Amino acid sequence: MPAPDPALLEQMFHRMSVARAIERLMLVHTRERKFSGWWHPGEGQEAAPIGATAALERDDYLWYQGRGSAWAIGKGMAAGLILGDLLGKMNGATRGKGGGVPHWADYSIGVMGEGATLGSVYPLAGGSALASRIRKDGRVSLADFGDGTSARGTFHETMVHAAAWKLPLIYFCENNGLLVGTRLGEVSPTENIADFAKGYGIPGIIVDGQDAVAVYEATREAAARARRGEGPTLIEAKVVRRHGHYAGDPQKYRADDEFDDYRDPVDVLAARLRGNSAERIAQEAEAEVKAAYEEALAAPEPDASVIERDLYHVQ
Amino acid sequence: MPAPDPALLEQMFHRMSVARAIERLMLVHTRERKFSGWWHPGEGQEAAPIGATAALERDDYLWYQGRGSAWAIGKGMAAGLILGDLLGKMNGATRGKGGGVPHWADYSIGVMGEGATLGSVYPLAGGSALASRIRKDGRVSLADFGDGTSARGTFHETMVHAAAWKLPLIYFCENNGLLVGTRLGEVSPTENIADFAKGYGIPGIIVDGQDAVAVYEATREAAARARRGEGPTLIEAKVVRRHGHYAGDPQKYRADDEFDDYRDPVDVLAARLRGNSAERIAQEAEAEVKAAYEEALAAPEPDASVIERDLYHVQ
Amino acid sequence: MSSEVMGYNAAMGLGLVEEMRRDAEIFVLGQGVATGGWFGAEKGLASEFGLDRVIDCGISEAFEAGLAAGAAIVGMKPVINMGFGDFALIAGDEIYHKLAKWRYMHGLDVPMTAVIIFPIGTMGGAGPEHSSCTEVLGMHFPGLKVVVPSTPEDAKGLMKAALREPNPVLFHSVQGLGWARGEVSTDPEFIVPIGKAATPRQGRDLTIVTYGSMVPRSLEAADTLAGEGIDCEVIDLRSLVPLDWDCVLESVSRTNRAMVVHEAAKTAGPGAEIAAQIQERIFFDLEAPVLRVGGKDFPLPQHSDLEAMSIPSVDAIADTARRLFAI
Amino acid sequence: MSSEVMGYNAAMGLGLVEEMRRDAEIFVLGQGVATGGWFGAEKGLASEFGLDRVIDCGISEAFEAGLAAGAAIVGMKPVINMGFGDFALIAGDEIYHKLAKWRYMHGLDVPMTAVIIFPIGTMGGAGPEHSSCTEVLGMHFPGLKVVVPSTPEDAKGLMKAALREPNPVLFHSVQGLGWARGEVSTDPEFIVPIGKAATPRQGRDLTIVTYGSMVPRSLEAADTLAGEGIDCEVIDLRSLVPLDWDCVLESVSRTNRAMVVHEAAKTAGPGAEIAAQIQERIFFDLEAPVLRVGGKDFPLPQHSDLEAMSIPSVDAIADTARRLFAI
Ligand SMILES: Cc1ncc(C[n+]2csc(CCOP(=O)(O)OP(=O)(O)O)c2C)c(N)n1
Ligand SMILES: Cc1ncc(C[n+]2csc(CCOP(=O)(O)OP(=O)(O)O)c2C)c(N)n1
Ligand SMILES: [Mg+2]
Ligand SMILES: [Mg+2]
16 A cells, blocks of 8 residues: 555645644633533544545545544534633534534545444445445545444344455444453453454454554555455454543542653654654644634524424425 | 253253144134234244253243243243233233233242343343342343344443443343344344344353353353353354244245254254153143143133232232 | 226236336345345336346345435436345444435435335234334434335326435335236336325325325225215325325314324334324314224234234224314 | 432442442443543542543444343343433343343343443433433343432432342433432331332322432422412332332322323323323323323524524423313
8 A cells, every 4th residue: 555645645644734733622622611511522533534534535524433533524523613612603514403422524535424322333334335335436435433332232233244244344443442441351252353353354454543644545445445345354453532521520540650651642743744744734733723723602592493403394 | 051951951952842732733723713913923943042041040030022922931931820921810920910911920940031022121221230249149130022123222322331240141032033024134234143242242152042041151151150250142043934033924025045954942852861851841731731721721811900009019 | 098907016017117227227126126026016127227227136235325425416317225124224224324314414405316225014923123114214214205105006106106206215015015007107207206195095184194005094084984974084005204294184174073094013114203293283273183003012923814904994993083072 | 327418420430439449340331430430430440449440432233232141141230331221222222132031041040230321311402312312221121120210319319229129120210300409318127118119298189200300300399389379299200110000099089180291202101101191090090181291302402592492391290280180
């Protein structure tokens, strides 16, 4: 698999920087404005979504889980839609319904959304993958999930069929070794989610989740395989959850030395850029996020009519 | 593992013969009395339940699926309770609620019952296995299921935890290659259900399901492993569904040559008995079943009060 | 317009086939749909439409319902045969959270067609986990349309309407009526609009509000009562969401007496909402309480005699109507 | 008897701890119960009772509920924290088929203790899949007991009762009341019997039948109305199965006016059954229809302001009471 070209690398870095700037901003926003704990910080894990989405085509389908914002940003959503939504404003992606847990979608760029009952993305991604097989449209569906979510029954039900039917589906696991405060090893027979691939006779790939390029390459390969009609792949990115489970989580359950050899995915990707573009891009991203934040702060709040919107479609 | 001793072999053959006699009787009963299609014939598959139950202790927990009667008979239930129930009489195991799909239980001998939503036995067996781990009572729980039922999410959810926690649990699959009229290969990535064991890092054993002794030995081994605290095993018995999915199923979907090298599990086990005891035992079993059938025919029907029984326990 | 006599399941199947012919985005999936189909509806589907559009699935109900949501969001029109209404409880997250709310929670109002077939009710000893009526779930959890046809023609017409509807529909087919026969329009544009009740019998003395398996029984009871001088109006709701309140309230405000009949367990069943709302909205038109006749609040026994005693009989309906009339 | 002021979740936890001390067959399982516990109830449980009896589980709700059934059938007494009431729809088969019917369908009447904790309702922006009220499911599907405490003392007393009850109990804890404080009896034999309502306020003009999060709101509305000369009786049902009909009917037959208030979505919610049954049973005692105030028939928005507008406010309760009084 070819490495990403310089322009793509810059785009990845730009998007990662936007996601990181949102993270930093949300930390402050949570602290200063007593924002609710329904925001789940994604700092430290950005290389996985940024690498994976860079390997997808615009019209490939992405179904993601709710940590951080880098999946939506990586697939091309504007920071303003995200921040507007987090602040619960009318200019956000959900047009006023938001306020913490992400339900950002834009079907025109394949951002299909998030289900807050963990594990709900598997069969939905299975559905879009099946649609692609029926329509022969060459699209790939990606279902992103956390290590803890690998225990859901829908993981199995969907993969049994995806493997049997060779659906163009990628299971993408962000393995941070934690479900809230429980260590994965307490509730899983293996620390490597990729091991589950063996049962389905599909490739199970472990990648360095701090390195967006490694993630990119693995995802590229899996997407190519899917498009060739060879069926699903399970990719496991080993990532680090830098903060608490939710905004405000004191994390007493974590060890003092847990971050001793932590590698920041932003630094890892910056080192791969040409010249000193990293700094410039990061500054641009920060400015962009700051502007979006100001805009969100100023944007109107929803009124009661929003409650009754979007339930049924009227032709 | 030692082979079963002669007395146990005779007991196994006796129970298999009882189960077989019930099968034969139900074929006639269905045809002659237009019995409903909710009876799912188990003929051809008896070696699996008879071998497996012979390897369990009296107080080990058995959770079974609903094909045939050999699981309950193998674990020690009387033919009369089964036939009374199939005929919907007050002397049946459910005391009047029955009439086709088996819900036979006798907690005193570890016959824990059947759930008619397939795949419901996994977490229930997980629950009794967890109870045994907490109580340290040395019991083993066995969850029996068909190949098609391996696709249920509960298969995965339970085994993830059973393997992580090394619960004394045996997954026992009767693989007849069919889900009603669908071939397993159409909906499963593998024809060998034992392959799923790989994902959980547990032993996945394939045995000749027409040979009760082979099944006995594999189950004995798995039970010993479970009692040693080494965790679950997945046993897959390759079996043959001799008749239709339900009583009356014309089975147009089956190939003409499908039974060309069929080995009847009764013959296979008979050949292992000393002398000519097989014939005698089979006759005794048939007489027993015939008597139970007559008794069931004569037994009283339930009245409306049965509908309102057993919902809540009153202390 | 011409019509043809056919069975309920066959008519439902015909509705599906006609729509599949005109719309390539429709596909059917379920356990055994390609190899014959359980309830007769899908016979021969695979040979006409191919295995790309008629898909046998493994035993994975949550996957089936969830894939319907995923496929519908990307614009396909899945029809899923869930096998039994009881299995709503196996795929509850996928149906009542995902299918029902995905658009809502993402703030995206797009068309989303999906038909989930739930065969409900007793059919002669299918037992406690294969005989439940689960349609009330679709009333309580918002975001879905809910239909329960009672005649072959409605089975066809509602299936066709569901496949032209830009919202997910829970299509509850009545197991006990699977082989009931009746006249069915052969007009390819014939549909039964979702949300419109029918009044198969007009009457002056009291209104029986019912649907599904209890429509023929209520009509039979009404026939008996007519001989006794009690003139019943019978409303077949056909849809529970949306529910045709105009039809119900207009009738009851005329007859001044109402009862609700369904096979579903009585407590907290659809009849609870219907009774509650009738008295809430036209209390002073009522000369008597709104009565309910429903299934027993017990699981369905496997035993088919006991099963029959667990759901409302024609006699039980008639008795309640007599009591209501006498108040 | 002595008492202590404590929070709702803490009181529920204390009930659990007291029972675990006296009964070694009780164990607790759920996501995060050993590492701290979500709702504060299980803090410190693991250190007192050890990891054999306080078990962290993975993200597998169907397994959690199903293992409760399996463990209860073999005589243990599992307490499962399901995290959110919405997850009833993920484990529906295990709860409403297995836990509810296993004994019934096997014709075996044995004691079976299991407590399934379902935290229900809004708590400030938890979103459409973490804020639903699902208690009506336990009313419609037979075989379970269903409780919803509204005070710290009831949370403790009902937890203790549930752990001495030989039938599975769905214990709906109210998310919005998790930190509400109140006097709680410290008597180790204090229990609140399942199936008995309370009447926290007596009144002559109308009866507000409510439970859970709407009890404090109804009491507040009643206080306001008292100033306007409307004297409300407030009934806190505490249990929905069995439901204390004697208490409800006695009250309404005195006040002749009733309304039901709950946070659950209005349509086909618990209030439908309660309203239907009140008018069915004492129609001629009623001077007005039984009114209902319930949550909107929409998913709960993530936005906490919109969420607050989606469930009954004190004002909405008071307004309905005024309307009822004026009829
Ligand atoms: C079905 C379901 N069960 C439980 C939860 C509560 N919950 C939210 S996040 C979380 C931990 C998820 O762990 P993991 O999948 O590893 O993702 P991570 O939080 O580590 O990114 C849990 C248990 C939920 N939202 N949905
Ligand atoms: C959850 C669930 N889905 C579907 C069914 C309907 N059903 C009954 S038997 C059967 C086939 C089962 O196949 P398998 O597990 O291989 O067992 P076998 O019948 O071959 O013994 C199906 C689909 C059911 N009872 N429960
Ligand atoms: Mg994790
Ligand atoms: Mg099979």
